[in-house]
Amino acid sequence: MLQRFHYAAPATRAELFSLLGEKKGRARLLAGGTDLLVNIRNGVMKPELVIDIKKVSGYSGISWSSSEGLVIRPAVTINEVLRDKEVRDRYPLLAECAHDLASYQIRNRATVIGNVVNASPCSDMAPALLCLGGKAVIASARGEREVPFSEFFKGVKKTVVQDDEVLDRIVVPASSVGARGSYRKLKRINGHDLGIVGVALMRQDGTLRLGISSSAPTPVLVDGLKERDDAEKVVAAARKAISAISDVRCSKEYREYMVEVYVRRLLAEVR
Amino acid sequence: MNIRVTVNGRVYERDVEEHTTLIRFLREDLGLTGTKEGCGAGECGACTVFLDGKTVNSCMVLAVETNGSTVETIEGEAKEGKLSVIQEAFDRHHAVQCGYCTAGMVMSVRELLRRTPKPTVDQVKEGIEGNFCRCTGYQQIIEAVLDASGQPELANKGELKHA
Numbered sequence: 001m002l003q004r005f006h007y008a009a010p011a012t013r014a015e016l017f018s019l020l021g022e023k024k025g026r027a028r029l030l031a032g033g034t035d036l037l038v039n040i041r042n043g044v045m046k047p048e049l050v051i052d053i054k055k056v057s058g059y060s061g062i063s064w065s066s067s068e069g070l071v072i073r074p075a076v077t078i079n080e081v082l083r084d085k086e087v088r089d090r091y092p093l094l095a096e097c098a099h100d101l102a103s104y105q106i107r108n109r110a111t112v113i114g115n116v117v118n119a120s121p122c123s124d125m126a127p128a129l130l131c132l133g134g135k136a137v138i139a140s141a142r143g144e145r146e147v148p149f150s151e152f153f154k155g156v157k158k159t160v161v162q163d164d165e166v167l168d169r170i171v172v173p174a175s176s177v178g179a180r181g182s183y184r185k186l187k188r189i190n191g192h193d194l195g196i197v198g199v200a201l202m203r204q205d206g207t208l209r210l211g212i213s214s215s216a217p218t219p220v221l222v223d224g225l226k227e228r229d230d231a232e233k234v235v236a237a238a239r240k241a242i243s244a245i246s247d248v249r250c251s252k253e254y255r256e257y258m259v260e261v262y263v264r265r266l267l268a269e270v271r
Numbered sequence: 272m273n274i275r276v277t278v279n280g281r282v283y284e285r286d287v288e289e290h291t292t293l294i295r296f297l298r299e300d301l302g303l304t305g306t307k308e309g310c311g312a313g314e315c316g317a318c319t320v321f322l323d324g325k326t327v328n329s330c331m332v333l334a335v336e337t338n339g340s341t342v343e344t345i346e347g348e349a350k351e352g353k354l355s356v357i358q359e360a361f362d363r364h365h366a367v368q369c370g371y372c373t374a375g376m377v378m379s380v381r382e383l384l385r386r387t388p389k390p391t392v393d394q395v396k397e398g399i400e401g402n403f404c405r406c407t408g409y410q411q412i413i414e415a416v417l418d419a420s421g422q423p424e425l426a427n428k429g430e431l432k433h434a
Contacts, residue, residue: 002290002291003290004288004289004290007289007333009335030333030336032331033336034313034331037292037330037333038312038313040290041312042312050289052333079325103313103400103401103402104326104379104382105316105319105325105327105328105379106313106328106331108325109328109331190396191396191400192400
């Protein structure tokens with residue numbers, strides 16, 4: 001049984017911002033609910049008010065334009081991303097990461113924005129968004145601000161989003177269209193599971209980037225590499241960027257080792 | 272909060288508490304106890320139902336979120352006392368042991384066959400990856416799905432073949 005809370009489903013951004021302002025941190029946003037309702041059930045979160053953002057006008061759908069790039073709004077589920085033709089054709093790395101997230105019925109509810117705003121170290125969408133140069137557009141009654149995902153995560157379950165703010169949309173730049181990349185996620189089982197490590201590698205216009213999950217307090221971007229860098233240099237950069245720990249899923253040493261294994265495999269696979 | 276939901280073709284209007292999950296609403300308010308709650312955290316899939324045509328874990332949906340929606344559960348699977356093709360195949364292949372996962376499993380299989388009418392063995396496995404069977408009767412379940420999709424010959428091939 002869930003603990004008690006009140007529920008609101010605002011129809012506009014203005015109503016949403018005013019509820020958030022009123023509750024000052026005692027409210028939680030509900031999109032897919034696949035993390036929030038589990039956290040409430042476990043007593044990890046005790047919101048007074050749960051605000052369902054799915055009915056907010058303008059919060060549904062994915063769109064693409066050559067000027068703005070890809071725009072993902074708060075109600076967009078992981079399966080919507082997987083089905084979207086623009087995503088599959090232009091940002092296959094994003095689709096690949098989405099496909100590795102949980103089970104089919106969870107992907108029907110879980111949202112892209114929820115997956116990043118929860119800031120779990122094992123976020124599956126973060127590696128792709130980091131590699132692709134994605135930006136978070138954060139909105140509140142005070143206005144809007146843009147934060148690149150490389151500066152978005154602040155710690156385990158911590159982001160730059162303040163109590164009165166909402167991650168209003170994700171923008172993936174048009175300049176990342178055509179990048180070659182792939183994602184490898186190590187799990188305990190072949191079925192749906194949280195990652196032990198996740199590594200995305202992307203090559204574009206002579207540059208090489210890595211997005212790594214489950215290997216540091218936050219998902220990590222490894223930037224500043226070149227396509228022609230040898231494997232030793234890329235592996236060294238990855239090892240330097242992560243700070244793995246031992247936990248229920250595996251040891252620190254195994255994590256570090258598997259990050260290296262995946263980086264080497266991806267370097268050979270993504271040409 | 273007052274909600275109006277269509278479940279298996281019947282319209283229900285009920286006053287529900289805001290923290291009530293969809294599974295509690297189905298089981299306790301509507302008496303539709305076919306859907307089971309397993310883990311309550313989206314791991315096991317026992318509580319899988321259709322919400323507006325999409326499979327969801329009903330333990331992770333609030334009843335108030337379903338206001339104005341359509342829900343389909345295992346109680347709507349058989350029509351006029353006749354088992355569905357999926358249910359018949361589960362019966363034929365003994366794909367039910369303790370039965371706790373079956374209601375959710377049948378929902379996921381229905382969704383899989385809607386998307387992929389003739390799934391391969393790997394597609395079946397992926398289609399039911401969100402549904403755990405702790406009797407580990409997966410082989411019979413996969414055989415039942417292959418049979419239900421009109422490919423009984425696949426059920427006796429390759430890795431599924433009995434030793």
